Amino acid sequence: MGYCLQCGTKTRIEVPKGDNRERAVCPNCHYIHYENPKIICGSLVVSGDKILLCKRAIEPRYGYWTLPAGFMELDETLDQGAARETVEEAQALVINQKLYCIYNLPYLGQVYMLFRGELDGGYGAGDESLECGLYREDQIPWDELAFRSIRRTIEHYYADRKTGHFGLHVETLSRKFED
Amino acid sequence: MGYCLQCGTKTRIEVPKGDNRERAVCPNCHYIHYENPKIICGSLVVSGDKILLCKRAIEPRYGYWTLPAGFMELDETLDQGAARETVEEAQALVINQKLYCIYNLPYLGQVYMLFRGELDGGYGAGDESLECGLYREDQIPWDELAFRSIRRTIEHYYADRKTGHFGLHVETLSRKFED
Numbered sequence: 001m002g003y004c005l006q007c008g009t010k011t012r013i014e015v016p017k018g019d020n021r022e023r024a025v026c027p028n029c030h031y032i033h034y035e036n037p038k039i040i041c042g043s044l045v046v047s048g049d050k051i052l053l054c055k056r057a058i059e060p061r062y063g064y065w066t067l068p069a070g071f072m073e074l075d076e077t078l079d080q081g082a083a084r085e086t087v088e089e090a091q092a093l094v095i096n097q098k099l100y101c102i103y104n105l106p107y108l109g110q111v112y113m114l115f116r117g118e119l120d121g122g123y124g125a126g127d128e129s130l131e132c133g134l135y136r137e138d139q140i141p142w143d144e145l146a147f148r149s150i151r152r153t154i155e156h157y158y159a160d161r162k163t164g165h166f167g168l169h170v171e172t173l174s175r176k177f178e179d
Numbered sequence: 180m181g182y183c184l185q186c187g188t189k190t191r192i193e194v195p196k197g198d199n200r201e202r203a204v205c206p207n208c209h210y211i212h213y214e215n216p217k218i219i220c221g222s223l224v225v226s227g228d229k230i231l232l233c234k235r236a237i238e239p240r241y242g243y244w245t246l247p248a249g250f251m252e253l254d255e256t257l258d259q260g261a262a263r264e265t266v267e268e269a270q271a272l273v274i275n276q277k278l279y280c281i282y283n284l285p286y287l288g289q290v291y292m293l294f295r296g297e298l299d300g301g302y303g304a305g306d307e308s309l310e311c312g313l314y315r316e317d318q319i320p321w322d323e324l325a326f327r328s329i330r331r332t333i334e335h336y337y338a339d340r341k342t343g344h345f346g347l348h349v350e351t352l353s354r355k356f357e358d
Contacts (some may be wrong), residue, residue: 003187104256
């Protein structure tokens with residue numbers, strides 16, 4: 001970055017008084033530009049023994065399969081964000097949402113918050129999807145999944161189905177294993 | 180806000196192509212300025228039947244009591260952020276961290292992620308605290324707690340202690356109840 005959001009002056013990288021990290025600081029109006037991790041919220045939508053997958057119509061990972069997920073917006077809750085993304089990407093309603101997987105991706109400055117829920121009604125390809133579909137475990141395109149967070153979530157789901165116990169999974173995904 | 184972070188041109192509020200929300204967009208370099216919720220991570224640090232509280236030396240809520248907590252930074256995980264804040268505000272090490280409370284505060288654009296853990300060693304007042312101390316349930320200054328998210332967490336803790344079951348609490352705190 002380089003210019004002040006408030007007044008347009010070129011910023012300087014410095015450690016503000018009382019802080020211990022470098023930030024972009026405006027020498028004119030003294031505004032401090034904090035950058036913090038972003039939340040990605042999404043849904044594992046279940047229908048019987050199948051889950052809802054979307055084939056991405058956008059970069060990154062165009063043409064690969066994912067769960068409906070995206071950046072959390074202001075003025076919504078985590079579950080509302082996950083449900084909104086499900087509508088936008090898969091034209092689907094998800095009900096009975098339970099927080100299921102949390103992934104730290106510190107090297108990307110992201111935290112994934114994925115909910116498990118049930119499909120209520122039909123589905124279709126939203127603007128960001130080439131197609132959407134319901135897949136059984138033996139039909140999952142494992143080699144064509146878009147992100148490791150998504151693959152981990154699906155792996156947890158089918159493992160947990162076998163035990164009948166769906167706990168909360170909290171994990172850190174480090175850079176070296178990323179797709 | 181008003182100026183482009185990338186090039187310093189005055190931004191316009193518009194809905195970018197393929198989006199459905201208004202953003203500050205640069206008419207010169209076309210950079211889109213997304214604003215997303217921020218994560219606040221913190222620690223409920225337990226020592227025997229006492230918990231660690233900090234008296235705030237900063238605004239907002241100067242002089243009121245809180246749990247060590249603050250904005251998650253880039254390049255860290257949720258638990259690392261909670262532990263870092265505990266060092267910074269209470270000069271204390273927290274071990275055996277377990278995710279305990281998640282609060283949506285949509286009207287503030289914040290998500291709280293609070294971990295329960297054990298005090299390892301001593302403590303002291305960090306730069307952002309006037310004093311720190313260990314408090315039993317009957318010593319908690321309920322009327323002088325800084326934030327509702329903090330009060331809820333302490334309430335959950337002492338209720339859960341009675342049952343011996345410490346589940347994950349996920350709640351939305353709406354504006355009308357805020358301190």
